[in-house]
Amino acid sequence: MMTRKALPRRTFLRGMGSAAIALPFLDAMSPAFAATTKPPVRMAFFYVPNGMIMDSWNPSYEGKLGELPRTLKALEPYKEDILQLGNLTHNTGRALLDGAGDHGRCSGSYLTGIQVKKSLIDIKNGISFDQIVANEIGKQTRFPSLELGMEDARQAGDCDSGYACAYTNNLAWRSETQPLPPILDPRALFERMFGKGLPMTPEERLRQSKYRRSILDFVTEDTHKLEATLGPTDKRKLDEYLSSIREVERQIDRAEKDNSQIDPHMDKPYGIPADFAEHFRMMSNMMAIAFQADQTRIITFLMTREGSSRPYRELGIPDGHHPLTHHRNQEDLIEKVRQINAYHVQQFASFVEKMKSTKEADGSTLLDNCMLVYGAGLSDPNAHLHEDLPTIVVGKGGNYFKTGRRMIVRRETPMCNLFLTMMDRMGVPVEHFGDSTGKLEGLNLG
Amino acid sequence: MQFGRGGKPSAGAFFDSDFATIDTFLAQAVLHGLQGKNDCRVAIVTMTRPNLPVAGFVDAVERYYRGPAGNFAQVPPVGVRTEGAAGETPAGVTAPFEKKGPDGKPLHENKVRTVIDTGDPNTLFRNYLEAQNDQNAFFVLAGPATNLAAALQFRGMKELIAAKIRFLVMAGGAFEANAGPETHFKADVAAAKRVLAEWPTPVILAGAEIGAAFPFPGASIAKEFAANSPEHPVAELYREWKTAGYNAPSDALAAALYAARPKETYFKVSEAGTVTVHDDGRTSFVAAAGGKHQHLIVDASQRDKVVQAYVDLASAKPVLPQRFRPPVADKPADPLLNKPVKQPE
Numbered sequence: 160m161m162t163r164k165a166l167p168r169r170t171f172l173r174g175m176g177s178a179a180i181a182l183p184f185l186d187a188m189s190p191a192f193a194a195t196t197k198p199p200v201r202m203a204f205f206y207v208p209n210g211m212i213m214d215s216w217n218p219s220y221e222g223k224l225g226e227l228p229r230t231l232k233a234l235e236p237y238k239e240d241i242l243q244l245g246n247l248t249h250n251t252g253r254a255l256l257d258g259a260g261d262h263g264r265c266s267g268s269y270l271t272g273i274q275v276k277k278s279l280i281d282i283k284n285g286i287s288f289d290q291i292v293a294n295e296i297g298k299q300t301r302f303p304s305l306e307l308g309m310e311d312a313r314q315a316g317d318c319d320s321g322y323a324c325a326y327t328n329n330l331a332w333r334s335e336t337q338p339l340p341p342i343l344d345p346r347a348l349f350e351r352m353f354g355k356g357l358p359m360t361p362e363e364r365l366r367q368s369k370y371r372r373s374i375l376d377f378v379t380e381d382t383h384k385l386e387a388t389l390g391p392t393d394k395r396k397l398d399e400y401l402s403s404i405r406e407v408e409r410q411i412d413r414a415e416k417d418n419s420q421i422d423p424h425m426d427k428p429y430g431i432p433a434d435f436a437e438h439f440r441m442m443s444n445m446m447a448i449a450f451q452a453d454q455t456r457i458i459t460f461l462m463t464r465e466g467s468s469r470p471y472r473e474l475g476i477p478d479g480h481h482p483l484t485h486h487r488n489q490e491d492l493i494e495k496v497r498q499i500n501a502y503h504v505q506q507f508a509s510f511v512e513k514m515k516s517t518k519e520a521d522g523s524t525l526l527d528n529c530m531l532v533y534g535a536g537l538s539d540p541n542a543h544l545h546e547d548l549p550t551i552v553v554g555k556g557g558n559y560f561k562t563g564r565r566m567i568v569r570r571e572t573p574m575c576n577l578f579l580t581m582m583d584r585m586g587v588p589v590e591h592f593g594d595s596t597g598k599l600e601g602l603n604l605g
Numbered sequence: 606m607q608f609g610r611g612g613k614p615s616a617g618a619f620f621d622s623d624f625a626t627i628d629t630f631l632a633q634a635v636l637h638g639l640q641g642k643n644d645c646r647v648a649i650v651t652m653t654r655p656n657l658p659v660a661g662f663v664d665a666v667e668r669y670y671r672g673p674a675g676n677f678a679q680v681p682p683v684g685v686r687t688e689g690a691a692g693e694t695p696a697g698v699t700a701p702f703e704k705k706g707p708d709g710k711p712l713h714e715n716k717v718r719t720v721i722d723t724g725d726p727n728t729l730f731r732n733y734l735e736a737q738n739d740q741n742a743f744f745v746l747a748g749p750a751t752n753l754a755a756a757l758q759f760r761g762m763k764e765l766i767a768a769k770i771r772f773l774v775m776a777g778g779a780f781e782a783n784a785g786p787e788t789h790f791k792a793d794v795a796a797a798k799r800v801l802a803e804w805p806t807p808v809i810l811a812g813a814e815i816g817a818a819f820p821f822p823g824a825s826i827a828k829e830f831a832a833n834s835p836e837h838p839v840a841e842l843y844r845e846w847k848t849a850g851y852n853a854p855s856d857a858l859a860a861a862l863y864a865a866r867p868k869e870t871y872f873k874v875s876e877a878g879t880v881t882v883h884d885d886g887r888t889s890f891v892a893a894a895g896g897k898h899q900h901l902i903v904d905a906s907q908r909d910k911v912v913q914a915y916v917d918l919a920s921a922k923p924v925l926p927q928r929f930r931p932p933v934a935d936k937p938a939d940p941l942l943n944k945p946v947k948q949p950e
Contacts, residue, residue: 246721250732274735544679570682571724571732591760596728 174377181452182519205457210540245567261543266465266537272575272593308341308461326454363519366555443510484540529554617648623748637670638918651684662698663715697845701838706804721813740925747857754796758860776856791886816856873902
């Protein structure tokens with residue numbers, strides 16, 4: 160009888176310099192059990208700022224999802240994978256005697272469930288729940304967690320009525336005083352994921368760009384060696400996977416080339432595409448790869464920062480997002496905010512599509528094993544409300560969530576109750592988190 | 606609710622009741638009447654029994670006083686306990702929803718269709734206590750002590766109550782010699798015992814004898830309510846509840862009135878001591894220095910003043926809660942907009 164040694168799950172393609180490419184799950188990693196190995200559960204948070212026009216977000220019904228409301232329309236093909244939650248509340252985002260500053264508070268406390276300290280210098284929050292999970296299971300993956308974003312990672316200064324920018328520009332907090340700033344630059348993320356785990360030094364970057372070589376060129380030898388040991392299915396999987404990395408690399412190269420043509424005074428670091436959708440596509444493609452290759456199981460993604468006044472000229476909207484949300488019930492302004500809300504969801508939908516089309520070792524999809532939370536820290540932005548926060552969970556979290564429906568919980572139910580349930584799904588059960596009052600009941604298939 | 610200037614706002618009122626007798630509904634109105642006089646702010650109203658039609662009525666009363674939801678404030682949900690018996694649904698709780706205005710639209714809307722339209726009492730206590738200044742709120746209990754006993758076992762609540770609450774006023778007990786069991790205590794003896802033993806602030810009790818001494822005059826429904834608040838939902842309820850002219854016992858009203866105006870001379874107050882609830886629901890009181898319980902004592906000379914206060918406050922025209930933002934001249938620039946926010950004309 161012939162036996163073959165299984166390929167370790169944590170196999171990397173290594174090469175010259177700093178290249179190190181983690182692999183997706185291949186049958187060769189567990190030949191005898193490939194069909195029965197349960198893929199890990201992953202979670203990601205997509206935070207959008209400045210609330211939502213709620214009448215275009217909430218369906219008028221509870222139960223099975225029918226035609227999706229306008230803002231969620233782009234997710235229509237994936238509605239069977241969506242659990243839309245109503246009435247979740249973040250009390251810690253409210254003033255609670257601290258006066259103005261709803262934007263600073265709501266994003267600062269979004270994943271911590273703690274009322275942040277109103278200060279520009281003496282910042283104080285709590286550890287965010289993604290980091291509690293990362294501390295427990297992070298050792299099983301290359302990166303305990305990835306913190307990503309698309310706009311403004313500055314930490315100092317006043318970003319809302321006396322609240323430090325640290326509160327609006329970070330979602331993940333490692334400790335009470337230590338936020339984890341998001342990576343904004345696709346190149347920096349690429350280098351982190353496929354290099355030593357750190358951005359390249361200027362010398363390394365120069366060397367690589369001088370020869371215009373792909374990261375894949377550096378691991379050719381390792382790739383050939385591996386391919387020789389793989390069956391046809393694994394070969395195809397590997398080829399698709401490496402092609403997706405190459406595609407991301409091309410996108411980054413293209414964006415950098417395009418950026419060299421535009422105004423050098425523009426407020427964007429080198430490498431960050433000017434086009435929002437393009438930027439999102441690059442970042443989300445790498446997120447999908449990170450999940451596929453089990454490089455991490457936890458991602459937080461700040462689409463744009465709370466209080467963002469980014470204009471959306473690509474939609475014909477030159478006005479800033481935040482000022483528009485104080486629409487004073489003027490229909491023309493509300494309409495523009497609706498378009499921005501829908502545009503954000505449209506980008507997210509492209510990521511969902513990618514997750515749904517990527518197969519896991521057991522035949523399920525990547526989306527089946529994920530909990531992708533898309534939401535905001537405010538509901539009605541004009542009124543700065545912290546109840547009925549717009550929240551959807553996409554993916555079944557490993558055959559757990561009963562999706563394809565809208566579920567409304569009792570008014571004032573803490574958002575942290577959802578987090579408590581998610582921590583359970585991630586294998587890190589805790590009794591209490593933030594202002595939770597218990598796990599969210601009725602989410603599961605049972 | 607926040608205040609831009611002028612120090613602490615008036616005390617936050619937390620009202621918990623079974624809403625089983627007419628005086629409990631009137632007490633909700635009295636607390637809002639006191640809010641209109643700036644003697645308190647109604648923070649949250651909670652119920653000890655899972656009766657959704659009654660919760661819908663209580664919610665409609667809140668909306669009647671608070672007006673439509675606006676900037677930076679929603680009408681908070683009524684907290685409703687989901688365990689236990691629903692109990693009786695008083696005739697008349699749906700009456701206000703059938704009344705229409707001159708434009709043909711309903712004057713009041715029932716927004717409590719299912720339990721999701723209500724809140725969990727403990728969550729509401731916690732969330733709304735956190736929004737109070739220290740020692741600037743009070744609880745009024747007019748029903749079984751079930752919700753408050755449960756709150757004492759909720760994570761961190763005892764400490765929060767100790768920090769924020771000045772005192773609890775309970776419509777409960779009976780302090781006359783040879784008084785029998787009292788309804789609220791009898792309904793949940795264990796809860797009453799727990800609250801009296803463990804509540805971390807002073808507790809003042811308005812016994813059944815207070816309610817019997819100064820009944821609420823039913824004639825005011827046709828007179829003061831009709832003149833001041835003709836669309837008042839509680840007036841509708843009262844009409845359906847009892848025949849015209851029924852004078853209702855008023856212990857819940859006494860508790861609400863004393864809580865918001867403790868320095869007024871409406872009632873005498875006993876010396877400090879300890880109240881004991883017996884297993885059959887009877888009450889006994891022993892004076893003792895350092896005791897944390899007191900009870901109200903009827904002062905017959907105050908009868909007219911007390912009854913007038915009940916009527917005036919319960920039937921007062923609603924005063925919509927003030928906006929927390931200071932006038933435009935005092936408004937600091939919004940750093941996100943980089944320009945002052947104009948108040949609507």
